[in-house]
Amino acid sequence: MTATSAAAVRVTAAPGVGARLLAHPAREEIRIEAVLHALSDPMRLQVVRELAAAEDELTCSRIELPVSKSTTTHHFRVLRESGIVSQTYRGTAKMNGLRRDDLDTLFPGLLDAILAAANQQADRLGED
Amino acid sequence: MTATSAAAVRVTAAPGVGARLLAHPAREEIRIEAVLHALSDPMRLQVVRELAAAEDELTCSRIELPVSKSTTTHHFRVLRESGIVSQTYRGTAKMNGLRRDDLDTLFPGLLDAILAAANQQADRLGED
DNA sequence: GGCAAAGTACGATGGGTCTCGTACCATAAG
């Protein structure tokens, strides 16, 4: 992979109100290898499927994964740093949204094809 | 990944003529996670791009990668075991072909979307 | 202020995986 790593920077001093900000790669910085790598993990693929099904922002805790809280944090960070989801704080919660526009512009049809593939495989095998 | 590993079995005692055979996953055994993982490596993505561009079977050595011979063997094995390419021996050479039919049947549009994404990114950045 | 909720940071651990070199095997050609 030999990936970017630039996205790991934390923004400490916030602008306006002092809200915590999270670093996201710009659209042009999104790499197909990083996207495919992020989605090759079953947990993260599951997250993205649920996010796509919800068609709305969800908090981290709304998406239940069979792993610990810190592992969940890890997976969401990978998704954000690869450019697949955008995250914003809202109170104590963190909202997660698919970056559909960016992904569809950059890689037309990719996200839909992967989601369709994942859904098809899920019901071909014994369900979710 | 916690992947299959069943595909690693070597066929030693050959049938008919004694030709060396290679184990391939059946169509139904191909997993989207394994496919995405295989294609998330730059070398392997490059191999698949060239294979798609050739639209014909190629030997391993026709696809030049900036890695050693044994590493090349490794990458082709990952591609075969994930169900992306089929490999057959022909003389001393090994022919590689994209499993387009299987992939398109299982995951419609996926391969084309990934190839288009990779090609788009390649000329968006400083070429290949 | 005090407390609960939602995440984060950090370090550890166990297991992949990308890379290599060297030795080896199978096939084809001389």
Added chain:
DNA sequence: CTTATGGTACGAGACCCATCGTACTTTGCC
């Protein structure tokens, strides 16, 4: 048979990554 070609097997090294637990921070509410 000998040699060259094309690829494999094996082991090693370095790094990456999914997972966890514990301690901590931030925010909202009472």
